[in-house]
Amino acid sequence: MPRPILATVHPAALRHNLARARQAAGDAQVWAVVKANAYGHGIERVFDALRAADGFALLDLAEAERLRALDWRGPILLLEGTFEPRDLELCSRLNLWHVVHREEQIDWLAAHKTHQPHRVFLKMNSGMNRLGFRPEAFRAAWTRLNALPQVEEITLMTHFSDADGLRQGREGVLYQVEAFVRASRDLPGERSLCNSAATLRHALALRLGDDDAAPALAADWVRAGIALYGSAPDHPAHSAADWGLQPTMTLSSELIAVQHVPAGETVGYGSTYTAAQDMRVGIVACGYADGYPRHAPGGQTHGAPVLVRGVRTRLVGRVSMDMLAVDLGPVEAATGPCRPGDEVVLWGRSAHGTVLPVDEVAHAAGTISYELLCAVAQRVPFQIDPA
Numbered sequence: 001m002p003r004p005i006l007a008t009v010h011p012a013a014l015r016h017n018l019a020r021a022r023q024a025a026g027d028a029q030v031w032a033v034v035k036a037n038a039y040g041h042g043i044e045r046v047f048d049a050l051r052a053a054d055g056f057a058l059l060d061l062a063e064a065e066r067l068r069a070l071d072w073r074g075p076i077l078l079l080e081g082t083f084e085p086r087d088l089e090l091c092s093r094l095n096l097w098h099v100v101h102r103e104e105q106i107d108w109l110a111a112h113k114t115h116q117p118h119r120v121f122l123k124m125n126s127g128m129n130r131l132g133f134r135p136e137a138f139r140a141a142w143t144r145l146n147a148l149p150q151v152e153e154i155t156l157m158t159h160f161s162d163a164d165g166l167r168q169g170r171e172g173v174l175y176q177v178e179a180f181v182r183a184s185r186d187l188p189g190e191r192s193l194c195n196s197a198a199t200l201r202h203a204l205a206l207r208l209g210d211d212d213a214a215p216a217l218a219a220d221w222v223r224a225g226i227a228l229y230g231s232a233p234d235h236p237a238h239s240a241a242d243w244g245l246q247p248t249m250t251l252s253s254e255l256i257a258v259q260h261v262p263a264g265e266t267v268g269y270g271s272t273y274t275a276a277q278d279m280r281v282g283i284v285a286c287g288y289a290d291g292y293p294r295h296a297p298g299g300q301t302h303g304a305p306v307l308v309r310g311v312r313t314r315l316v317g318r319v320s321m322d323m324l325a326v327d328l329g330p331v332e333a334a335t336g337p338c339r340p341g342d343e344v345v346l347w348g349r350s351a352h353g354t355v356l357p358v359d360e361v362a363h364a365a366g367t368i369s370y371e372l373l374c375a376v377a378q379r380v381p382f383q384i385d386p387a
């Protein structure tokens with residue numbers, strides 16, 4: 001029998017979350033963001049469930065090729081654009097739309113020979129200071145692009161640094177919406193601003209135009225990533241359940257040993273956890289080499305949450321490379337003695353019906369769900385939930 005760790009992708013939840021994002025997006029079209037191999041789920045595993053999206057956004061050219069190999073004929077957007085001039089040949093051949101965020105990318109386009117003009121997303125650095133033209137340079141970039149025969153259509157785009165909450169006491173998108181609108185007001189073309197957080201948090205404004213940011217946010221394309229994968233973009237302010245999102249990945253394993261630990265003894269490397277009283281500890285076939293965060297804390301009060309037989313308990317001691325330890329107390333109190341072979345859910349959905357949001361595990365480990373989903377290791381086998 002193979003080692004019992006397993007990642008399960010839930011297509012029904014992906015479909016549900018896409019519908020949820022679409023509902024929040026109002027009239028805008030929805031990019032399904034599938035970068036980083038669909039946030040660790042596997043592009044081929046999510047493709048069928050997400051093909052109702054209006055397009056797929058990613059940044060790796062090899063991933064774009066994989067989507068075309070799946071026979072996706074619709075839009076594909078390269079979120080970081082081209083990295084070198086010859087990438088444009090692939091854009092022409094596979095009909096990829098691409099972001100233009102710096103001057104050289106325009107130079108390359110101007111020198112590119114193509115029969116089919118390209119659709120580009122011109123990116124403004126409206127305050128995040130990662131990618132894009134500064135507001136004062138945006139119009140000149142647009143004018144240059146617009147004059148090129150290689151360019152068919154220009155969509156105006158920006159990306160938010162603080163869409164998940166407040167910044168200096170105001171909604172975090174506002175400082176950038178203001179900069180974006182000021183610098184692009186009279187330029188023609190479609191707009192794309194919102195990620196998952198902005199789409200969900202401003203859903204009402206998108207539909208009704210009833211807040212300061214609404215007219216700008218109610219743009220033509222939203223770029224939904226993490227919401228499709230069932231996590232709250234603004235956890236812990238909101239949970240996935242608050243947003244009506246369902247988990248799309250379950251990381252599960254089994255107990256492979258049960259230890260009786262007398263009071264005063266310790267568990268695991270570094271002896272960081274001491275049993276306050278006699279206790280039973282379950283050893284789980286999952287460790288940091290599977291992608292589980294080594295920094296997830298073990299302990300009675302703030303141990304990272306885990307489900308055993310669908311009952312919530314917590315880590316004890318340090319996560320090791322291939323194993324971790326859990327307190328079986330709450331589980332045995334609810335369901336009787338545990339044995340090797342019992343189901344353990346590190347995040348996602350238990351066969352017993354309970355859900356452990358990946359957001360809560362990430363929070364306990366001092367990170368975000370994105371990182372955990374993307375980090376599931378190569379050695380973990382995947383299956384697609386037939387339900």
Ligand SMILES: *Cc1c(COP(=O)(O)O)cnc(C)c1O
Pocket residue numbers: 033035079159194195196197223224225226227233
């Ligand atoms: C990753 C990414 C998104 C999606 O962000 P989520 O927070 O996952 O919704 C949107 N736009 C750009 C430019 C991105 O890089």
